[in-house]
Every structure is written in C-alpha cells, then in structure tokens.
Amino acid sequence: MSEKLLYTKEHEWVLVKGNIVRIGISDYAQNELGDIVFVDLPSVGDWVEEGEGFCALESVKAVSDVYAPVSGKVVAVNEELEDSPELINESPLDKGWIVEIEVEGTPQVGDLMSEQEYAEYLKGV
Amino acid sequence: MKQTPLTAKHRALGAKMIDYAGFEMPVQYTGLVEEHLTVRSAVGIFDLTHMGEFELAGSGALATVNSLCTNDASQLQVGEIQYSCLTNERGGIIDDILVYRTEQGFLLVVNAANTAKDYAWIEQNLKPDTQLADRSNELTLIAIQGPKSAPLVEEVLSVSVADLKNYTFMEPEYKGVQVLLSRTGYTGEDGFELYFPNEFAEELWDAFLTHGEKYGVKPVGLGARDTLRLEARMPLYGNDIDEHTTPLEAGLGRFVKLHKEFVGRDVLLKQKEEGVQRKLVAFTMIDKGIPRQGYPLLTLDGEEIGAVTSGTHSPSLDHPIGMGYVRVDLAQPGTEIQVQIRKKLAKAKIIKGRFLA
Numbered sequence: 227m228s229e230k231l232l233y234t235k236e237h238e239w240v241l242v243k244g245n246i247v248r249i250g251i252s253d254y255a256q257n258e259l260g261d262i263v264f265v266d267l268p269s270v271g272d273w274v275e276e277g278e279g280f281c282a283l284e285s286v287k288a289v290s291d292v293y294a295p296v297s298g299k300v301v302a303v304n305e306e307l308e309d310s311p312e313l314i315n316e317s318p319l320d321k322g323w324i325v326e327i328e329v330e331g332t333p334q335v336g337d338l339m340s341e342q343e344y345a346e347y348l349k350g351v
Numbered sequence: 352m353k354q355t356p357l358t359a360k361h362r363a364l365g366a367k368m369i370d371y372a373g374f375e376m377p378v379q380y381t382g383l384v385e386e387h388l389t390v391r392s393a394v395g396i397f398d399l400t401h402m403g404e405f406e407l408a409g410s411g412a413l414a415t416v417n418s419l420c421t422n423d424a425s426q427l428q429v430g431e432i433q434y435s436c437l438t439n440e441r442g443g444i445i446d447d448i449l450v451y452r453t454e455q456g457f458l459l460v461v462n463a464a465n466t467a468k469d470y471a472w473i474e475q476n477l478k479p480d481t482q483l484a485d486r487s488n489e490l491t492l493i494a495i496q497g498p499k500s501a502p503l504v505e506e507v508l509s510v511s512v513a514d515l516k517n518y519t520f521m522e523p524e525y526k527g528v529q530v531l532l533s534r535t536g537y538t539g540e541d542g543f544e545l546y547f548p549n550e551f552a553e554e555l556w557d558a559f560l561t562h563g564e565k566y567g568v569k570p571v572g573l574g575a576r577d578t579l580r581l582e583a584r585m586p587l588y589g590n591d592i593d594e595h596t597t598p599l600e601a602g603l604g605r606f607v608k609l610h611k612e613f614v615g616r617d618v619l620l621k622q623k624e625e626g627v628q629r630k631l632v633a634f635t636m637i638d639k640g641i642p643r644q645g646y647p648l649l650t651l652d653g654e655e656i657g658a659v660t661s662g663t664h665s666p667s668l669d670h671p672i673g674m675g676y677v678r679v680d681l682a683q684p685g686t687e688i689q690v691q692i693r694k695k696l697a698k699a700k701i702i703k704g705r706f707l708a
Contacts, residue, residue: 260574261384263664264641264671266693282693284641286383286664287574 231319232335233344236293239319242333247296250323251283251314254348259285262314265307267325272300274327281324283314295338298329355400356491356552364570371573372463374401379572386575387666390538394497395571396559403466403487404546408456411478416450416457419476421598421619423608427452432518432533434606436598437469438615442622443594444601445472447586449535451520458486458531462588476614491552495559496542496579499566504543507558508532512543525551537576539583539707578663581672584633584705590644591631591660591674599623600676601631629657630682633674633706638697640690642673647691651698656681659690665706672706673699 231239237255241248256262266282274280279291280300303325307313314322339347352375361368366377377398379386389395407415416424422435429452437445446465451458461469470485477483495504501512510523512534520533528548536542547555560568577587586592592601597615599607599622609620636642642662649655662673673690681688684703689696 260379260382263669264639266640266695284664286387286578286666287378289641289643 231341232338233341233347234293234295234338235347238292238295240295240333240335240338241323242335245329245331245333246301247298247327247329247333247335248323249292249295249325249327251292251318252344253318254351255290256315256318256322259283259290260287261285262311265311265314265324267303267305267307268300270300270303274298274300284311292324294327295335296327296329296333298327300325301328302326353401355398356549357398357400357556360553360556361398361570366570366572369573372401372466374463376401377570377572379574380570383572383574383578384666386569386571387578389567389569390497390540390571390575390579391667392498393567393569394495394499394503394563395538395569395575396556396563397494397496397571397576398556399492399494399544400490400552401463402492403461403463403469403485404490404492405459405461405470405473406453406456406484406486407459407473407481408484409481411481412456414478415473415476415481415483416459417611418478418613419473420448420450421603421607421613421615422450423611424450424452424457425611429454430519430521432520432535434518436592436603436606437472438598438613438619439594440615440618441594442597442599442615442618444588444592444596444598445469445594447588447592447603451531451533460492464589489549490546491549491555492544492546493552493555493559494536494538494542494544496536496538496571497540499563499568500540500542503559503563503566503568504532504545506562507555508545525555537583537585538579539585539705540579575666577661578666581661581663581674582665582667582706584674586631586674587661596631596676597622597627600627600629627679629676630679631660631674631676632682632701633672633704634688634690634699634701635668635706636671636673636690636697636699637687638699639671640692640695640697641671642675642690642692642699648675648677649689649691649696650681651687651689653689653696656688667707677701
C-alpha cells in the first residue's frame with residue numbers, strides 16, 4: 227500500500243489503496259486544458275478497460291479524454307465535479323479526483339512514473 | 352511558421368502560442384474565460400495581423416469586385432465598408448470578406464487561411480485596367496473591442512470617433528503616417544480595427560495597453576476571439592461556411608444581391624427560388640454536454656439531420672451553445688433536436704437570433 231501518486235504519460239495520476247485505484251489528472255494537464263466547465267463522468271458499476279477513454283473533460287475550447295491506467299470496475303465517482311468542475315483546476319491532485327476503480331487482484335502499476343520521473347518527463351513534453 | 356511584428360510582445364506577455372493558418376499566434380494570455388469576459392465588460396486588444404489585405408485600384412476595380420462578390424460594392428461610398436462573400440461557380444463560399452471603399456479603389460480583408468487562394472482567384476478574374484496588390488505583409492492589424500474601446504481609441508490616436516458609424520472607416524494620421532481605423536469587429540461588441548505599417552506595431556500595441564489600463568484592457572487571444580464571435584452568431588470560415596456551403600444556406604442572404612451578375616449567381620438565384628435544403632442554425636443545449644464540430648445532429652426520433660459546425664461553452668452565458676446545419680423543415684426556432692455527444696444523445700433547442708440579448 228502506498229500513499230504516493232504515480233503518473234501516466236497521458237498526464238493522469240493514480241493513487242493505489244489495496245485493490246482500489248483513485249484517478250485524477252496532473253497539475254500540468256489541468257493547466258494545459260484551461261478552465262474546465264463540464265466533466266462527463268462514467269457511472270458507478272461501469273467496467274473500464276486499460277487504455278480506454280472513460281471520462282471526458284470539457285474546457286471552453288476543447289474536450290479531452292481521461293484514459294484508464296488499469297482495467298476494472300468503477301466503484302466511486304467524484305460527484306462534486308458535476309456542479310463544480312473547476313475543482314479539477316483548483317485542486318487537481320486532491321479535491322479534483324475523478325473516479326475510483328476496483329481492479330481484480332493487485333493493481334499493475336509498475337510501469338507508471340514516480341513524481342520525480344514525471345517531472346523529468348514533463349521537461350521533454 | 353510566419354510571425355507577426357507583435358510575436359515578441361505576445362511571448363513576453365506569457366501567451367500560449369499556436370500555429371494558426373501558418374502563423375505563430377497567441378491563443379490565450381491569462382485565460383480564455385477571463386479574456387472573453389473582459390471584452391464583454393471593458394476592452395480587449397487583439398493582434399489580427401495574420402489576416403490578409405488586398406488593394407484593388409484602376410477603372411476596372413469596381414467591376415472586378417462586383418463580379419466576384421455577392422454583395423453590391425457599387426452601393427459603397429468612400430469610407431464605407433460591407434461584409435461580402437467570394438463565391439465559386441456552384442455558389443459555394445470561397446471566403447467571407449470585408450470590402451472597404453477607399454479613395455483609390457477597394458481594400459479587401461480576407462481570412463488568413465485563404466489569403467493565397469483568394470489572391471490567385473482574384474488575380475485570375477481581374478477585369479481590364481485593374482491593379483491588384485497584396486499588402487498583407489506590410490500591414491499590422493490590431494482590433495480594439497469592447498464597451499470601453501471608443502475612449503481608448505480616441506485617446507491613443509487623438510481622434511474623435513463620435514461620428515464614426517458601424518461599418519465605416521476614417522484615416523487619421525499617426526506620427527505623420529496615414530492609418531486606417533474602422534468601426535468593425537468580430538465580437539458582437541462595439542469595437543475598432545486599426546490597419547497601419549508594421550514599423551508602428553510594437554509602440555501602438557504598448558500604447559493601447561498603457562492607456563487602456565484605467566479601462567481594464569487585456570490582450571485577448573484567438574481562443575476568446577472564437578467564443579466571442581460564436582456568442583454573436585458570426586460564422587467562422589472553415590467551420591460554419593466553406594466551399595460546399597452557400598451564403599443562402601448559411602443565413603447570409605442579406606449580403607447576396609441577385610440583381611447583379613457575379614460568379615455563382617445563377618445557382619444562388621435558383622436556390623433562392625426553390626428554397627434551400629438545409630440551413631445553418633444556432634442552438635442552445637437543454638441537456639448537459641458541450642457540442643463540438645463534427646458531432647451529429649438528430650431529430651428527437653433519432654434520425655440524423657446534420658452536424659455541428661461550431662460549439663463551445665459560452666463564457667457569458669455559462670451555458671453550452673452551438674451552430675450547425677439541419678434539414679430545412681427542422682430549422683424553425685423553438686424546434687428541439689438532439690446532439691450526439693460521444694455515446695450519449697443530448698437535447699438542444701434551436702434559437703432565433705444571437706445567443707446574447
């Protein structure tokens with residue numbers, strides 16, 4: 227069990243607690259998107275496949291997908307985002323979390339980046 | 352990528368730069384929504400140097416313009432401007448442009464992405480005794496838009512704009528050089544567009560920012576330019592109109608004068624007599640979700656009737672809005688339709704007129 231955030235190349239973060247994976251987007255990603263005005267959330271109970279765009283973030287100028295870093299069942303969504311999508315801009319790593327996915331077995335997150343590795347990765351973006 | 356004489360200024364202001372029509376342009380400075388609302392409540396300045404400008408002179412200039420454009424340029428007095436379309440033989444829109452009647456002839460202001468195409472088309476269709484010159488690389492274009500734009504322009508250029516009506520222009524001097532100031536814009540607000548030689552670009556840009564401080568001026572990028580024009584229901588070339596749509600389908604009939612000859616007139620006359628098959632409509636969302644270009648439009652029964660051409664979350668209304676073509680029998684204001692947003696169908700309602708009151 228780890229409290230540390232891990233990052234994907236698509237700029238999502240994940241927080242692993244047992245077999246539950248909480249997912250959000252990085253500070254870099256929210257800044258790139260600009261003012262987020264609508265979050266098209268999945269439903270609790272939906273099955274998502276690794277690599278699938280399971281949620282859409284709408285800023286004024288564009289829509290961006292959030293990709294699932296793991297396969298599993300959506301067990302929680304951040305319902306506050308329905309009325310306050312700006313939470314993702316204001317608190318991307320905390321209050322702006324998006325979903326929790328329950329995986330079968332142990333989450334396979336070995337190829338995700340640590341915070342330091344992600345910071346290095348951003349230098350090349 | 353081409354730059355404008357203001358590129359260094361945009362970078363210094365921390366703008367996010369993008370490639371737009373081959374130009375490195377600012378898409379936003381501090382934030383799209385903030386910039387948008389500044390134009391609605393105070394004043395914003397825009398670098399629009401990527402737009403193209405052509406001069407037409409000589410005794411054949413009027414005949415050339417009138418044979419290529421849908422609007423009637425013979426109605427223009429010196430100092431007046433009209434919105435017009437260049438059309439092809441099928442009545443499709445090659446570009447939507449502004450036509451300025453000058454002492455020497457005409458100044459045509461065209462969309463950046465169409466500059467080369469338009470120039471070739473006009474050159475190919477010049478009437479005898481007509482000179483065509485491309486001034487795009489010599490002129491800087493700054494727009495000053497918003498309810499506080501008039502006092503700011505008056506202060507910076509030491510002029511009075513009290514008698515400058517919409518769609519007219521004046522040619523004041525700046526440091527002994529004649530510049531062109533028109534009361535035009537693409538935001539739905541009162542505003543001005545200023546054309547002048549590149550050498551004054553940085554100092555005039557700075558002057559508008561400095562003098563504008565007390566009016567709350569902000570530089571505004573192309574992102575907010577798009578949301579501002581969409582709220583004002585102004586079409587964007589490449590999104591809402593192109594060579595496969597006609598001015599009549601796009602609701603631009605009042606800029607089409609069928610009593611004179613021009614390329615595509617016969618097709619448009621026939622279309623007017625028979626009625627269009629589809630129409631560009633504006634709609635506001637009833638259900639949640641933001642319409643985007645290319646999303647299908649459907650009836651409430653699920654029959655596909657067209658597609659979204661522009662869509663956004665309106666910053667002024669804090670509500671999603673869009674435009675798109677639908678079958679003509681479904682184009683009546685008040686009609687409810689559906690937008691397919693990813694896997695979901697979301698209801699929308701066709702509205703009359705602009706999105707803003």
